[in-house]
Amino acid sequence: MLLLPPPVGAAQRMRPYSGIGVLSISTVGLTAPIPFYNEPGLVRSGTLAPLAAQRLNDWLFTAVPDRVVLLVKARKGDWLRVERDDAGRESWLLVQRHWRYTPWPQFLKGAQVVFLPNSPKRLMQVVPQPEALQGTPRPATAPPMRVVMVQGDWAYVLLDASSAGWIRWREADGRLLVGFPGEPMQQ
Structure with missing residues (x-):
């Protein structure tokens, strides 16, 4: 199940703060x-x-x-x-x-994630390393990514069988950038 934007005319929910x-x-x-x-x-x-x-x-x-x-x-x-x-x-x-x-680090490891539709476009990208300024844009409608490991606000993800990279999973202010369309592999 993918997270879809709300119907046209419906108010989008605010992205929540991630907490601990x-x-x-x-x-x-x-x-x-x-x-x-x-x-x-x-x-x-x-x-x-x-x-x-x-x-x-x-x-x-x-x-x-x-x-x-x-x-x-x-x-x-x-x-x-x-x-x-x-x-x-x-x-x-x-x-x-x-x-x-x-x-969060334990919950994210092995989880499938997608960018939330109301995440800032500038942060919806896959970069070669944490803190990199330029990367490959990834829309919220793209297939889920599998989290391999977490370092602070960054997660190393598998995009498919042959490609991987880093994404921000939450903003610097703590708001979530990702949603969870499937069950984590391990818990």
Whole structure:
């Protein structure tokens, strides 16, 4: 499944800030809403229904049955601050034993990525080395690339069986440049 731009006339979603990683929540057997807190363990600020949580980032990560993927902004022990809605509001939640937090370098390794349609064109390119100014443009509609390794904001990707190069996977300000049309190979 490729990430496609929204229909003409529909507002494009803002590219989210990447934060520090990804939280994957299995929804198998999850019937109660996910509780959120203003601060770890102190003041409950609301809940998020599993179905609503599943739809939250399905435009960024391929929708996988029985799984919710949330962007993690910070960590304090077993508590994670996550983005809880389309407006980018954040809350804390306590990680359950069957949930999995994965830092970005680990999550990206082996993942298929494509540039998000609303990424700046000047950054949608494959370059011979990180920080190179000129490269080969790569549109959001191009086939997915496979991430081999990550160095900071840069990822070394396989374009096909015979070519590879470097891409920025997030901007210097932390906004994501890539989406995930398929499952990572290893997790």
